[in-house]
Amino acid sequence: ETAGEPRFLVWGDSHAAAIAPAIDLAARQMGISGMFVGRGSCPPLPNTDFGPPGAVKRCIDHNSAVMSLIEKRKFAFVFMVGYWPKYVHRDELPGQGIFFDPRVVPSRTDWSTPVRKGLDATLTKFARQGSKAVLVMDVPEMGYDVPEALARAAASGRSLDIAPSVEYTNKRQALARRVLADAARSSGALVVDPMSAICDASRCHAMREGTVLYKDGDHLSAKGAESLSALFRPVLSIMRESVQAASR
Structure with missing residues (x-):
């Protein structure tokens, strides 16, 4: 709904789709x-070999098409978002x-x-084609199916600090x-690093100020994502300045 050609691309997996409302809201505002x-x-x-052969194979054509799109449309900025811990472990x-x-230690295999x-x-x-990458760190995983876990905790009178x-x-x-x-x-x-917006010095949070931040164990809810929109404003400011400079 904003004027002009798209200046950036958000590219990734389901974690990219989950955090996209944060980028969308900030971009609309700017x-x-x-x-x-x-x-x-x-x-x-x-x-890239990021998992089992079948998982990699189903992504080859998709990612090839995205790279072609980036080159064709000459996006100045590309957000790269993924379930990074899953791919490195x-x-x-x-x-x-x-x-x-949470008493069971997660895999540390590298x-x-x-x-x-x-x-x-x-x-x-x-870098060769003039696109600037924006690497988005992953959100902390909750492990639990958050809405269900919160409902169970509330029903039994237990703490809602389930993370x-x-x-x-x-x-x-x-x-x-x-x-x-x-x-x-x-x-x-x-x-861009969402960690500090979801975690404090002592713990991470599945819910903040009445907003349930996650829709399952590792994907943000739409409202949870929108609550993180301010994180993307500094990067989008750089984009806007770049666009303005190019149009002068």
Whole structure:
């Protein structure tokens, strides 16, 4: 609904779709238009071995088409969003859903090498064609199916603080965050990190000020995503300045 051609692309898997309302709201407020392309369980990693062969194969054509779109439309900025911990460990949280137990340590197996290589190759290609990447760190995983877990807690009079501890989340997210930070540092990509908006010094939160932030164990709800829109304003300000400078 904003004027002009889309200036940015949001690209990723279902986590990209879940956080897209945050970017959408901030972009609307700032008068910048963008486009979203995504496919569930397909990270923005073309030609990358990020999981079982069947999972990788179903994403090849999609990600190839996205890269062609970026080159054709000459997007100045590309948000890259994914379920990063899943891809660097090739595993979700143990027992995620009704059987999740934060006492069970999540997988620490390091499958990050192909993810690093895929990111570096993609960011190098972006640099050659004049696109700036915005790497979006993943949101903390809740493990539990949040709406159901909150309902059960409320019905039984238990605490609504159902999220795993910050220590648990930090251990789970450490490798993925390091991979993205290293890629940003070497390529000059921008970074948006939702962690501080969902977690404080002692714990992360599945609900804040009456808003349920998640719709399941690891995807933001639409309202939860919109509550994070301010995180994207600094990056969108850079985009707007870039567009204004190019039009002078």
